[in-house]
Every structure is written in structure tokens, then in C-alpha cells.
Amino acid sequence: MMRIVLLGAPGSGKGTQAQRLMGKYGVPQVSSGDLLRDAVARGTELGKQAKSVMDAGQLVSDDIVLGLIRERLSRADAANGFILDGFPRNIDQANSLNALLEEIGQPLDAVLLLDVRNETLMQRLAGRRICPKCGTVYNIHSLPAGATTCEKDGTELYQRPDDKEEVIGKRLAVYDQQTKPLIEHYSKLGLLRKVAGEGELEEVSERMEAAALAKPVPASKVKVTKTPAQAKRKNPAVKSAKPAAKGASKAASKAKSSKAKTKTKSKPKSAAKSKAPAAKGKAARKSAKKSSKAAARSTKKAARKAPAKKAARRPTKARKKK
Template identity: 60%
Template sequence: MRIVLLGAPGSGKGTQAQRLTDIYNIPQISTGDLLRAAVAAGTELGKQAKIAMDAGGLVSDEIVLGMIRERLQQSDTANGFILDGFPRNLTQAASLDKLLAEVDQPLQAGLLIDVDFDVLLKRLTGRLSCKDCSTVYNRYFSPPAQEGVCDKCGGTNLYHRADDNEETIGNRLKVYEENTAPLINYYADQGLLKRVNGIGEMEDITKAIQAELATV
């Protein structure tokens, strides 16, 4: 199963990707993780990426695609993969298609976890974290049983990240809409789009994803 995972920040992509890796025995390939690992290992591509990052620039698509190519050569991708974090725009999507054709591993699905804007905003602006044990809550959907007290460790150091404010989150979602949302039509035009409602219990969403992927 070869999948590109689509969805806005807060859509639950990370959670569902982890579930799908277990179900289908395929790795989640996060481009962010690839970059960090390559830089830490000092690979040739990692060195090139570090130069760009140290200069305050963006890592080029060519470098990221090179890392993806190397990752796909590893044995655990024999059954497929879940690609998360790339592509982020139409240019990258076309480049990715070209790469996957060259390595004879074309995509089988563009999986969209679809969540309404208002829900995304509440998911992202409502996050609370425990400084003592790192447990994460949401003041709207999954608050602690006692306000201000962590259910897990009993600590009272629950905090709201400064960058989890409505303006910052709104800007992140705007960038997604402008750059990444057009990928929905891109994969729909190829007949690859699978759309799942991302609101509800995690297990139910996973089952809905499996039902969609069963048609691949």
C-alpha cells in the first residue's frame, strides 16, 4: 500500500499514520524525520540540508526527493509506505510522481483526513500540556477531570503554548489552504483520492480509512 497522507494541521494525520503502519506493516516516512536523521548522521544530503538550514533557508525539493529516494531503497518499504509531510504543493507532487515512477513504486492513494475549519481551530488552540509528565489535553474535547490538574500525575503545571493562539493557528491553516489543499484536486483528477471524515472516535476513523483503502 503506497499512500500520500493529506490533511490540515490538527486533522489527526499523525495518529492515524501510526495505526496504519501497524495494520499494513508499512513504514511512515516523515520528511521532517528524514531531514533530522540525515543531518544527525552527516550524510551527503544531510550536509547539504544543514547548509541551507544554517543559512536560514528552506531545504530544496531536490534534497528532500533525494532523501525519499534513499529511504525507498530500504527493505521495510517492500510492502509500501505512508508519506507524510511531502508533497506540500503541486510542484512537489509532480516531482514526487516522477520519482516514484522511476523507482517503480507509484502511489495507490492520496488519503485525505477531512476536518472542518472550526474543529481544527478548537483542536489546535485548545491544547494543554502537563509540564511534569507531558500528557496532552484539549480544553474543548478532552479536558482533565479536574480543571488545572493532570489526570495522570496529579501535577498542576498545565500550560497552553504561546504559539497555540488563534492568530498563529489561523495563519498556519491559511498556508495549508493556499498551498496544500490544491493537492486534493490533483489526486482526485488521477483517481487516487480517498476522503475520510476526521471527526469522531479514533478507532472509527481508522475503520473508515481501512474501508476506503480496501477499494485500492
């Protein structure tokens, strides 16, 4: 199953890539322009309405285009999917298309955006040449020097009027104004997949195929996240608060670790200290008793000696007087 919409500026290669996917997976390319031309050529009811509008020089209404798309997707070859090219071109058409696809039970799987630089687009469009017989598209930058005819049938190639340089700038301006908002629209729905549209044809086709076959992401699961650098730029307070928070957390962790260390170390020391004072107290009491006894003995000796000396002196004094 492959139900996709192709987005991209004129010259991005949508038509070429749609044809390659169609050839490989068998799903029809549904181009709004081709649908209009086919309906007018076959003279269908919608084709008659479209012809009268175009003959009056007016734009075909969205209702007519959506009617043509509904009719085309009802055919058997669209049962396994489709590749919408050239529609929608703005948000209103995108909403109308979504309502139609939901109604017929064929919602979109993905929207592929071919991303190509403007200078590359100018080169592609201004150099584009088309075979009026088989519709094969060429570019003068890739054709052999001097070649001006189709390689398949030899028909003279021509340049479309809207591929002239003075017209290309206006076409790209219209795309920027009208179609680019669809990028944001489908991105919010989780359907957009950007594909690099520059490089070798085979490389671009491989990228397109991988993007088309990737599983869709539900819109409810699509979240826009900010990188740390973006958060810091937008909220400078966060930047200044983070170092402080880090410092506080480091200080807190150091304090916790130091407390834990002191608790584990203090337990054995406190037990040793509690025993040490008891031992010291006993020794102090013993030494105090010894010193007090020694002091008492010395005082007794001094008391004994002192009276004897006094008694010995007194008689000598009395003898001298006589």
C-alpha cells in the same frame, strides 16, 4: 501493499492515523519533517546540506527532500509500502514525487484526504499539548481536569509555538493556498479518497483503513458526470425541449396506435360492406322491376277506362241537341 499519501490541514489528525496504520500493517510512516531531523542528527550528506540551509533561515529545497524520501524508501521495511505524511505540499512537489515513485517502481495506490471543519481544527491545534520525552500528543479538552503531565512518563507537557491561536490562522491560510490544489490534482488522477476526519478515533481509523485498502481506480475510467438537475440548470433549452419531445413522442405513439386499430377493424368491415352493396343492388333491381310492372299495369287500366267514358258521353250530348 499500501502506498499512500495523507492530505489534510494542520490538526486534521494525519500523524495519529498514520501511526495506527503503521502499527497494524507494518508499513513505515514517512514524514518529511522527521526525515530532515533524522538526517541532520545522523550527519548524513543530505542531512548536512539540509542543516546548512535551515541554519541560514531558508526553506529546504525539494531536491533535498526527494533525496531523503528516495533513501528512506530503499530500506527493507518499505518493501511492502509506505505512508507519506507532510509531502507533497504543492503541485510541483506532487509531480516530482510521482516521477520519483515511477522511477523506483513504487507508484501511489491512493491519496487519503482527512476532511475536518476549520472550527474543529482551531480547537484541536490550540488545545494540543506534546510530551517532549516520548512525543505523545494530548489535547487539553480530553485530558482530566488539571492534568499537565504525560500519562506514560510524567514529563511536563508543552505547547508548540505554531499551535498558538495567532499562528494557527496563518497556517490554515497557507494550507488553503498551497495544499488544497492537490485535492483537485489527485482527484483528476483518480487517486483521491475523502475520509470524514471528525468523530471518535476508532471510527476515523476504520474509515481510513477502508479507504487505504480499497482498489485504485484507473484515471482513464474516472468520468465526471452531470446530474439531470445540473444539466437542466446549465442548459435551459434542454428543459423546454424535453416536454415538447415527450409530447411529440406521445402524439406519434397515439397516431401509430390509432392507425393500427383502424387497420385491424377496417378489414372485416370492408368485407361486410362489399357484400352488403351487392345484396342491396339485387333487392333494388327486383323492387324496381316490380314497381315498373305495377306502373305499367295501372297505365294500361287507365287507358282502357278513359275511351269508354268519352264514348258514353258523346251520345248523350247529341241527344240533348236534338
